[in-house]
Amino acid sequence: MQTFKTYFRISKKYLQGFFIYVPIFFVIMMLMVNQQTEKTETKFSTSSIKISIFDHDHSTLSKSLADYLGEHHKLIDIKEDMDTIRDEIYQRNIDYILVIPEGYENYINACAQSPSAENTDSFTNDANTTDDRMLVTYKIPNSRFAAFADSQINKYMKIYSTYISAGADREEAATKTISTMSEETTVTIQASEKEAISYVHIFYTYMTYILISVVTLCISPILILFNENKIKSRLNVSSVSPLKINLQLALASLIYTFGITLLFILTSFVLFKDEMVFDKTILRIANAAVYALICLSLTFLLATCLAKQNMLSAIVNLIGLGQSFICGVFVDRALMSKVVLAFGRVFPAYWYVNIEEELNKYKHITDFTDSSRHTVIYGFIIEILFAVILFMIGLVINKNKKN
C-alpha cells in the first residue's frame, strides 16, 4: 500500500488549500441559507409598499389622501429633486412617488361640481395626458407594486369626486371617503399544503456547487502530480503492477472524496438536527455520495487532460458556476425559463437537484407518488451514468496518452 500511503502524504502538503477552501465555502453556504428565509402565515395582511408623497396642495383632500396612504403603506421622506427620485426608485428604496400639484383640490372640486358630461370628459382615460393639474406619479414601469398603489389612489379619488358631485362639501367628502374606504371584504386563507422552506433542502441544494469545487480543487493537484512524466516513469519501473498502483490511487481518492462529503453531511446534522427526517436523510446522503462520485470522475478526467493546475481550476470554476446557474441551484427553478432548464439536463447538477426537489415536496418517502418515485430513480441512474461515463472517458484518454 505504498502508493496509497504516498497519496495521503502528498495530500497533507495540499491540506493548506483544503483548510482555506472549506471554511470559505461554509461561510458562503451559511450566507446563502440565511438569505432564503420565508415566513409562513395564517392571517391575511394587505401588502404595504414604500411610498413618497410630495404634497404641494396642502388642502383637506391632499392631506386626507396622504393620511390614507400613510395608514396602509410605509411613507418615506426624500428630497424632491429628480436625481434623488431616480436613485431611490431605481434602487427600489421606494416603489412609488406621488406628487400632488398645487390647486389640485380646487381643480377636482371644480370638475366634479360642474355639469357632468363635459367634466367627466376633462379627465382622459389616457395615463399619458399632459394635463399638469393632475396627480403625477413616478414608478418602475409595469411594476405590480405600483399597480397596487395606482388602483388604490384611483379608487380613492373616484369615491371622493362622487361625493363632491353628489353635493357634499370638501370636509364632508373627505370624511365620507375615508369611512367608505374602510369598508372591507372578508378574506379567508385556505391553508395551502406547501410547507415552510426547509433549510436542509437549501443546504443540500447548494452543496452541488460546494462539493464540485472542493473535491476537484483538493484532489486534482495530487493526481496531476502522479501524472507527471518523471513520477510516472518511476512508478512504471517499480515491481508493483500498474493495476495495483491504479487501484490504490482509486481507493485513496475515493476515501478522500467521501471524507470531504462526510464532513459536509455531518455539518448538516449539527446545524439542522431537528429538521432531519430519517428516511429522507438516507436518500439525501445517497444523492450526495453519488454526486461526489461524479465530481471525482470529473477530477480524474480533468487531471488526465490538463497538466496545469491553473487551467484546471478555471475550468472547474466554470463548470461549477455554470451548472449552478443553469440547473436551478442559485436561482429558484420556478423563476427560470423552461428552455434554460431543458438545457440544464446535460449537467449532473440538474439530476441531483431534481432528486432534492422531489425530496423537498414530501414529509416521508412513503408519501411519494409514482411520478416522484420515477424522478428519484431516474435521477440516481443518470447520476451514476454520468460518473461512469466521465471515468471511462478519462481512462480512454489516459490509455491513449501512454501509447
Added chain:
Amino acid sequence: MFVHLYQYRLKTIIRSKEEFFWILLFPILLGTFFYVAFSNISKSTENFSTIPVAVALDDEDTFFQSYLDALSGDASSILEITYTDDEEAEQLLKNEKVTGIITSQNGEVTLTISQSGIYQSILKEIVDGYIQSYDVIHSVDLSDNSKLELVLSKLSSNQDYIRNLDFTNGNTDIFVDYYYSLIAMACLFAAFSGQSCADGILANLSPQGMRKCLSPVHRMTMILADITASCTFPIIANVAVIIYLSYILKVNLGGSMPLIFATSVLGTIIGVTVGLCVGSIYKIKKEAKIGLLSALSLFSSFLSGLMVGGIKYDIEKHAPFINKLNPATVITDALYSLNIYDTYEKYITCMIILAVMSVVLCMISYFMIRREYYADL
C-alpha cells in the same frame, strides 16, 4: 524600436492561454450565465401580469358579474376570470392555477386566497371597490333622480386620476447592475496583463527582464511599449465583452454606447496599472502576486455588487468613501449614471476619479521600476 517591442509584447499576451481565458472568455461565459439566470426574474417577481382568479357567483348577482367583467377580457386587463363552482375553484386555488377565489352568495362577497401577497392585495382592492360603491350609494341622498344617474355614472366609470411620468429614459431593470459589475470585473482582470508586463521588465523576476535590462534601449521607451501592448489586448477584449452583452445577448445596458466603451477603456487602464503596481513589488513571488491580484479584483467587484446585488448602495449609506476609492464601484457608478441620469455631471466625476487613480498608480509603479540596479541575480 517602440513598434518592435510593442509587437512582441502583444504576441506574448495573445499566446498566453491563461490571460486569454481570464480576460476574454471568463467574462463572456459569466455574462452568459447571468443572462440565463436573470432574464426571467424581473418578469416573475416585479412586473405586473394579469391575475388569474376563480369566480363562483349566485345566479342573481349580475351587477357584480358585470363589475368584474369590466376588469377582464383582453390581455392587458387586470383579471383573467374563470367562472366555476365552489369545489372546482378550491381545486384551482390548491393547484396554484388561480391567485384567489371570489364568491358571492346572497349579496355577500368574499375573497379566498392561499397566502398574502401583492396580487392578493390587488384582488382585495378590486372586491373592496364593489362593496365601497354600494356604501357610496347608501350614504348619498338620492332623492333627486338626476343625482342618482350622476353618481352611478361616476362610480361605473374607469377614469384615470393619475398622470405617470417616466423617471428615466434608461433601463430600470435592477439586474443590469450585475452586468455593470461584470464589466468592472473584466476591466480589473486586465491586472493579470499588467502583472505579466512588470514581470517582463524587471530583471530579478524573469529571464526576459534580464535580457531587456542588458539591451541598449531607453528604459522609458521599453516601459511605454510594454504598457501600451499590455493595455491593447484587454481593451479590445473588454470592448468585445460589451458588444457581446449588448448586441448578441441584447442586454440593455442603457446610456450611449461610445461612452460605455470609453468607461471600459479607462477601467481597463486602471486594471493594468493595478497589475503593474503589484507586479513591481519585487519581494513577492509571482504566484503570490497572481493570488493577490485575483483576490483584489474579485473583492473589489464583490463590493460593487457582482455576487450580492445592491451591496454598493448599502456601502454608500454607511461608508461612502469606500465606494469612491473602490475602482470597480467607480466603474459601475459611471455606467449607472449613463443609464439613469440625463445629465453627465456624475459620469464625468467618475471618469475623473478613474483617470486620477490610474495616473497615481502609474507614478507609483514608475518610481518602483526606475533606476533599479542589481549587484547580482
